Amino acid sequence: MRALAVLWLALAPVMVQAQSNAPQAEMAWKQLADPAREAEARALMEELRCIVCQGQSIADSDAEMAGDMRALVRERIAAGESAADVRQWLIARYGDYVTYDPPMSVATAPLWIAPLLLLVVGVGLAMRTFRRRGGR
Numbered sequence: 001m002r003a004l005a006v007l008w009l010a011l012a013p014v015m016v017q018a019q020s021n022a023p024q025a026e027m028a029w030k031q032l033a034d035p036a037r038e039a040e041a042r043a044l045m046e047e048l049r050c051i052v053c054q055g056q057s058i059a060d061s062d063a064e065m066a067g068d069m070r071a072l073v074r075e076r077i078a079a080g081e082s083a084a085d086v087r088q089w090l091i092a093r094y095g096d097y098v099t100y101d102p103p104m105s106v107a108t109a110p111l112w113i114a115p116l117l118l119l120v121v122g123v124g125l126a127m128r129t130f131r132r133r134g135g136r
Contacts, residue, residue: 025067025068025070025071025072026071027070027071027074027075027078028067028068028070028071029067029070030074031074032074032077032078034078037077037078038074040077040083041073041074041077041083042059043083044073044077044083044086044087045057045058045059045069045070045073046059047087047099047100047101048069048073048087048090048098048099048100049097049098049099049100050063050065050066050069051065051066051069051094051097051098052064052065052066053066057100058070058073069090072086072090073086073090076089087099091103096108
């Protein structure tokens with residue numbers, strides 16, 4: 001029991017330092033004044049993956065990084081950039097992983113081809129099994 005208390009006391013400063021004291025990005029939660037621009041920004045935020053959470057879009061994530069990314073999206077769209085341009089800029093900055101719909105490339109080709117190959121193999125196995133049973 002004493003060893004557990006010592007371990008907790010040793011890790012307490014590390015846990016405190018893990019939390020950021022940086023102020024949150026100004027545009028992370030603040031909507032744009034133009035409803036059309038905000039809708040465009042919101043639609044783009046739904047398409048982008050939170051790099052920290054990985055399973056959530058930046059629109060749904062409470063992670064500090066997602067807030068920074070939301071702010072970047074809103075600031076760039078407010079400055080007149082199109083959603084497609086902002087998306088391409090984020091992909092260039094963070095990689096294809098940042099989007100839920102990665103473009104076809106050498107690195108992502110297995111992600112696109114593997115489901116089709118598995119489907120073909122599954123259909124082939126099913127046909128072979130049905131032929132064997134049908135012949136009896």
